[in-house]
Amino acid sequence: MQELIVNILLVVVALLAAVLQGIGSKPDSGMTKKQKVMLWRILGATVLLLALQVLGAPAFAALGAAGRWVRLACYLVDYWIIGHDILRKAYKGIRNGQVFDENFLMAVATLGALALAIYENGDYLESIAVMLFYQVGEWFQSYAVGKSRRNISDLMDIRPDYANIERDGKLEKVDPDEVPIGSVIVVQPGEKVPIDGDVVEGSSTLNTAALTGESLPREVGTGDAIISGCINMTGVLKIRTTKEFGESTVSKILDLVENASSRKSKSEDFISRFARIYTPAVCYAALALAILPPLVLWFGLGQSPAWETWVYRALTFLVASCPCALVISIPLSFFAGIGGASKAGVLVKGSNYLETLSQTRIVVFDKTGTLTQGVFEVNGIHHSAMENAKLVEYAALAESASSHPISKNLQKAYGKEIDRSRVSDIQEISGNGVVAKVDGHTVAAGNDKLMKRLGIDYINCHSVGTIIHMAIDGRYAGHIVISDVVKPTSQAAIQALKNAGVRRTVMLTGDAKRVADQVASELGVDQVYSQLLPADKVAQVEKLLAGKHGKEKLAFVGDGINDAPVLGRADIGIAMGAMGSDAAIEAADVVLMDDDPLKISKAIKISRKCLGIVYQNIVVAIGVKLLCLVLIALGFANMWLAVFADVGVMILAVLNAIRALFVRNL
Amino acid sequence: MKKSYKIEVDCANCANLMEEAARKTAGVQAATVNFMTQKMIVEFEEGQAPAGVMQNVVKACKKVEPDCEIYL
Numbered sequence: 001m002q003e004l005i006v007n008i009l010l011v012v013v014a015l016l017a018a019v020l021q022g023i024g025s026k027p028d029s030g031m032t033k034k035q036k037v038m039l040w041r042i043l044g045a046t047v048l049l050l051a052l053q054v055l056g057a058p059a060f061a062a063l064g065a066a067g068r069w070v071r072l073a074c075y076l077v078d079y080w081i082i083g084h085d086i087l088r089k090a091y092k093g094i095r096n097g098q099v100f101d102e103n104f105l106m107a108v109a110t111l112g113a114l115a116l117a118i119y120e121n122g123d124y125l126e127s128i129a130v131m132l133f134y135q136v137g138e139w140f141q142s143y144a145v146g147k148s149r150r151n152i153s154d155l156m157d158i159r160p161d162y163a164n165i166e167r168d169g170k171l172e173k174v175d176p177d178e179v180p181i182g183s184v185i186v187v188q189p190g191e192k193v194p195i196d197g198d199v200v201e202g203s204s205t206l207n208t209a210a211l212t213g214e215s216l217p218r219e220v221g222t223g224d225a226i227i228s229g230c231i232n233m234t235g236v237l238k239i240r241t242t243k244e245f246g247e248s249t250v251s252k253i254l255d256l257v258e259n260a261s262s263r264k265s266k267s268e269d270f271i272s273r274f275a276r277i278y279t280p281a282v283c284y285a286a287l288a289l290a291i292l293p294p295l296v297l298w299f300g301l302g303q304s305p306a307w308e309t310w311v312y313r314a315l316t317f318l319v320a321s322c323p324c325a326l327v328i329s330i331p332l333s334f335f336a337g338i339g340g341a342s343k344a345g346v347l348v349k350g351s352n353y354l355e356t357l358s359q360t361r362i363v364v365f366d367k368t369g370t371l372t373q374g375v376f377e378v379n380g381i382h383h384s385a386m387e388n389a390k391l392v393e394y395a396a397l398a399e400s401a402s403s404h405p406i407s408k409n410l411q412k413a414y415g416k417e418i419d420r421s422r423v424s425d426i427q428e429i430s431g432n433g434v435v436a437k438v439d440g441h442t443v444a445a446g447n448d449k450l451m452k453r454l455g456i457d458y459i460n461c462h463s464v465g466t467i468i469h470m471a472i473d474g475r476y477a478g479h480i481v482i483s484d485v486v487k488p489t490s491q492a493a494i495q496a497l498k499n500a501g502v503r504r505t506v507m508l509t510g511d512a513k514r515v516a517d518q519v520a521s522e523l524g525v526d527q528v529y530s531q532l533l534p535a536d537k538v539a540q541v542e543k544l545l546a547g548k549h550g551k552e553k554l555a556f557v558g559d560g561i562n563d564a565p566v567l568g569r570a571d572i573g574i575a576m577g578a579m580g581s582d583a584a585i586e587a588a589d590v591v592l593m594d595d596d597p598l599k600i601s602k603a604i605k606i607s608r609k610c611l612g613i614v615y616q617n618i619v620v621a622i623g624v625k626l627l628c629l630v631l632i633a634l635g636f637a638n639m640w641l642a643v644f645a646d647v648g649v650m651i652l653a654v655l656n657a658i659r660a661l662f663v664r665n666l
Numbered sequence: 667m668k669k670s671y672k673i674e675v676d677c678a679n680c681a682n683l684m685e686e687a688a689r690k691t692a693g694v695q696a697a698t699v700n701f702m703t704q705k706m707i708v709e710f711e712e713g714q715a716p717a718g719v720m721q722n723v724v725k726a727c728k729k730v731e732p733d734c735e736i737y738l
Contacts, residue, residue, distance in 0.1 A: 164702070259705075275679055
């Protein structure tokens, strides 16, 4: 019965190898030369083994006394075809002092089984088949890992292949590396912007999905700065480059993501330490299994030692013990997690940061630019005696000559071209405001001092921000509030963090207490510390760090501008709005490509999913291994099960690792 | 000085062994092998010529993993 199953398995392996060889001959299969050679060896060895099985022992018996040795020679040739590299590597390992590796395990196990078979003139099949299936497993492992590695890399591949340069009226494709600063490049619709620069001609819509994970289109026109990695959607753009390719956003991001998996997490360190202890331990355990029970049986109980049984069990034990599933799937899970995060617009600089992120329980925010836009806008108009739009129009016109930032905000709120001919007799009163004639009306726009100076009764404002009181023809006409605007997603972001298990949210700001308190209560932040200098922020974060319990981690979220020291001091620094800001990419451990604070909770969820997968793989791989080892030691399993346990767990772990890539619905 | 080299290695455990071997090579300050991107990043000690040190790194790596490839 078992023989039939094995023969069927061998036929399946032979067919599979032939089909894969066919796939491998296509140029885009991604199979390496090594893998193809291995496939041929698997195919050859399987066919020969099948032939020998079909012939069977009786055919050799017909040759007389020499038959036994001819049969042995045939099997040895087969063993050599499939296993010679393992023997060679095991030998080299021993010579180089690296005794206990998987090659050694396999060599000892199969040679041992072979020796037992020669001794009994029995079943050579098992030793060769174990080697064969081990090689098949190894092949699939290398193919599956190579393939998923490439798939993940392809997903993250935002590297532009070329830049178009116009020469003599014709477009020429050149290597982006060779484009000097200040050259004019042409980006056609559908192409990636290869290098950072300013638009000198044309207007278009850009798709920033590759950088931010959001497919919100962005309009650009002449004079706008543009960053590489975006995809040009509609019009032809001419861009004057402001950076070299190597310094451009896209190169920096690629570099960062590619090197991210070089910073190893604690789980990865654990696995490499584990593998270092595990393999020798298993070898000694196998040795003990081969020697101790027979000795006990023999001397202790006075029974037959049954050496063959125990040696066989020890060899099986060795086959099952290979730690590949663990060693391969953990880095692959992290790699997939980092890849998935970067697809969502979250750059994680290393596996270790992904791990820290998953333990985050305290999130500290900077206010300006993080929870608020950091841009001052007209945020309210109160007690207006006329239409709001009209009031803003008067204010914008009156302030039109001023270079004060407030005047720019007013002009932006007005939104139309300023007709300077409507304004005359502009009188700037330093520190107070402006008085001017607009359409023949006397308009006064300024702070409370101006109103007092002009002797006009004004209404104090309860809102926080810069207040511009307006008086038209000597009568109070209301006031305009200009203040920093809270980002539309900030409140949802704080809520999402709480739902994700963040225990405490804290806001730090250099702003006045009134402003800070108002924003905090609006957003639902637990604690606020206001009127802090940059150095105070570090001190405050240190206090919070001292107050955390156990394993929980503290994350600081800033916009990367002037909070680099705090980003460095926190357990994990998250910078947001990195599109075009080098400072943020340098200083932080996690970089959010767009300004959306909602991404913080998304990043935490991605890291949790990834770490979950890592733990699943560790537990399942070690669990199944231990179970198999126990079964084998007790004699409930043979070498077949051992090989399948090894290869099966490995494939399951690799498939599970790939799951970390899918983060869209988190 | 830091340099990055393309490598070819089949198993993650072998990559770990190569990393260890490279770290122990004279003239190497720090080394990281990234199995996923198939890259080796070597930081050289000051005043060491990368080309010479790398010869030894390759030798050391071949010792622990005969099948590996480092493209200098």
